Amino acid sequence: MNGMKSSVQELKSLIEGVKAVDDADVLICPPATLIDLFTQTATGSNVAIGAQDAHANVKGAHTGDISAEMVAEFGADYIIVGHSERRADHFESSETVQEKAKAVLAAGLKPIICIGETLEEKEAGKTLDVLGEQITGSIPPGVSGDKYVIAYEPVWAIGSGLIPEIADIDVAHSFIRNKLKDLGVSEFDKVRLLYGGSVKPGNAKEILAVSEVNGALVGGASLKASDFLGIIEAV
Numbered sequence: 001m002n003g004m005k006s007s008v009q010e011l012k013s014l015i016e017g018v019k020a021v022d023d024a025d026v027l028i029c030p031p032a033t034l035i036d037l038f039t040q041t042a043t044g045s046n047v048a049i050g051a052q053d054a055h056a057n058v059k060g061a062h063t064g065d066i067s068a069e070m071v072a073e074f075g076a077d078y079i080i081v082g083h084s085e086r087r088a089d090h091f092e093s094s095e096t097v098q099e100k101a102k103a104v105l106a107a108g109l110k111p112i113i114c115i116g117e118t119l120e121e122k123e124a125g126k127t128l129d130v131l132g133e134q135i136t137g138s139i140p141p142g143v144s145g146d147k148y149v150i151a152y153e154p155v156w157a158i159g160s161g162l163i164p165e166i167a168d169i170d171v172a173h174s175f176i177r178n179k180l181k182d183l184g185v186s187e188f189d190k191v192r193l194l195y196g197g198s199v200k201p202g203n204a205k206e207i208l209a210v211s212e213v214n215g216a217l218v219g220g221a222s223l224k225a226s227d228f229l230g231i232i233e234a235v
Helices: 005-017 032-042 068-073 084-089 094-106 119-123 127-138 166-182 201-208 225-234
Strands: 026-028 047-051 078-081 110-115 149-152 192-196 215-217
Touching: 005 026, 005 032, 005 047, 005 225, 032 047, 068 094, 078 094, 094 110, 094 127, 110 127, 119 127, 127 166, 149 166, 166 192, 166 201, 201 215, 201 225
Parallel strands: 026 047, 047 078, 078 110, 110 149, 149 192, 192 215
Antiparallel strands: none
């Protein structure tokens, strides 16, 4: 819940900074109030625009919600579903996340499906159990792996400045990849796996060097173009 109309200046700086970038995909997911302005500003650039959430239904009596079709109408390409803050603040289950992911796909967009463990679950040694349950419950069955993205974000690392050990990130991302294979996901090797949780210009290179880390889901460091460009340079 960050960003006003004036934030378009940061977007313009980002667009200028990635003009020469052709080996990384750059995406900004602003609040719904800015999607129209941002898609207009980013048209023809190297920056894609997405949304932070969408309802599972196309329309109806869901005051305050927006549908994937509404997002698509303004030219966005992606929608984040199941972010840990949605799961915690709005009590969204993996079943709800899966229904939202299906709705995003039906609208012709690509869902970014978020999974991750809390500090309590981590300390109890349940990280992989939680990831396995959330993957199984959140991804739409029967959908090819090139149609969606998975973002692993340890809940305890978001905005805290803390990140897992690199070896732990490696274990988690390898587990996710193998879980997709075990579930029989077609083209499981084409699912982009993003790491999220206090990614900054100073640690991005090391994190992105992990074999199964295919990108980053960036929070606070995406609010300023200069910080975000530092992460993109690491890619």
